[in-house]
Amino acid sequence: PGHRAGRPSATHPDARASRGAGCGRDLRRRARCGVARRGPGSTGIGYLSVPHPTDRGASRGRGRYPPRPMSTGVPTEEQRRAAAMQHIRQLGDPVLRTPSLDVDEFEDTPADEVERMAEIMREARGVGLAAPQLGSLRRLIVIRPTEDGPTRALCNPTITSRSDEEEIDEEGCLSLGDLRFDVPRSTAVHVEAVDEAGQPIELDAEGFEARVVQHEIDHLNGILIIDRATPESRRATMKALRGSR
Numbered sequence: 001p002g003h004r005a006g007r008p009s010a011t012h013p014d015a016r017a018s019r020g021a022g023c024g025r026d027l028r029r030r031a032r033c034g035v036a037r038r039g040p041g042s043t044g045i046g047y048l049s050v051p052h053p054t055d056r057g058a059s060r061g062r063g064r065y066p067p068r069p070m071s072t073g074v075p076t077e078e079q080r081r082a083a084a085m086q087h088i089r090q091l092g093d094p095v096l097r098t099p100s101l102d103v104d105e106f107e108d109t110p111a112d113e114v115e116r117m118a119e120i121m122r123e124a125r126g127v128g129l130a131a132p133q134l135g136s137l138r139r140l141i142v143i144r145p146t147e148d149g150p151t152r153a154l155c156n157p158t159i160t161s162r163s164d165e166e167e168i169d170e171e172g173c174l175s176l177g178d179l180r181f182d183v184p185r186s187t188a189v190h191v192e193a194v195d196e197a198g199q200p201i202e203l204d205a206e207g208f209e210a211r212v213v214q215h216e217i218d219h220l221n222g223i224l225i226i227d228r229a230t231p232e233s234r235r236a237t238m239k240a241l242r243g244s245r
Contacts, residue, residue, distance in 0.1 A: 084123035088133050088174050095132050097222045100139045103155040106198030114153040114196045117142045126174045128212045130219030133175050141216040145209040157193035162186040171225050181229035185211045
């Protein structure tokens with residue numbers, strides 16, 4: 001978006017410069033504020049290449065931009081996060097509203113899918129990810145509630161019991177950009193599932209871990225935090241969203 005009046009032609013060097021300069025800003029705008037994650041790590045995700053304003057002869061010797069810094073060839077955290085976010089379905093995609101199917105094959109596919117999901121979750125700086133967020137309608141989630149803790153995979157997870165006590169806290173979602181809502185959740189849950197090898201597992205989660213598990217299992221049932229949010233929080237967030245447009 002921007003003013004159209006007086007815009008230089010598409011072939012004019014200044015127009016190319018404007019596009020190049022805006023690319024970095026656009027990438028930064030797309031990064032959602034979220035839980036801070038660990039630093040650089042190896043990944044197979046295809047990184048985005050961010051053009052520098054001096055590319056394609058944009059400055060033409062006019063001194064509009066400072067000299068281009070020497071590239072180290074290592075993507076920044078911002079670039080890695082933006083690349084990971086390219087894989088995650090966003091609000092409005094029908095797959096996010098479609099109930100998932102049980103995982104019934106445990107040869108190589110679940111393990112490969114878990115590895116890919118865990119990698120994207122880490123690079124996107126999330127604490128959990130559900131298969132539907134990547135377009136796969138399988139009942140599979142990965143969670144990593146603490147930065148220094150292990151990543152856990154749960155196939156076909158079911159909450160078999162939950163505490164009567166609930167707590168309201170703010171939640172965000174990798175599929176909802178910058179939107180955040182106050183969401184009530186049970187403070188403790190017991191979950192039965194199978195791991196990526198098909199072995200039965202049980203999980204007793206409390207506090208923040210319980211919140212993450214409930215959030216991700218909701219995704220498997222086509223439920224988003226906007227559906228769970230308190231009415232006041234939903235109204236305030238949507239009002240702020242409309243005002244920003």
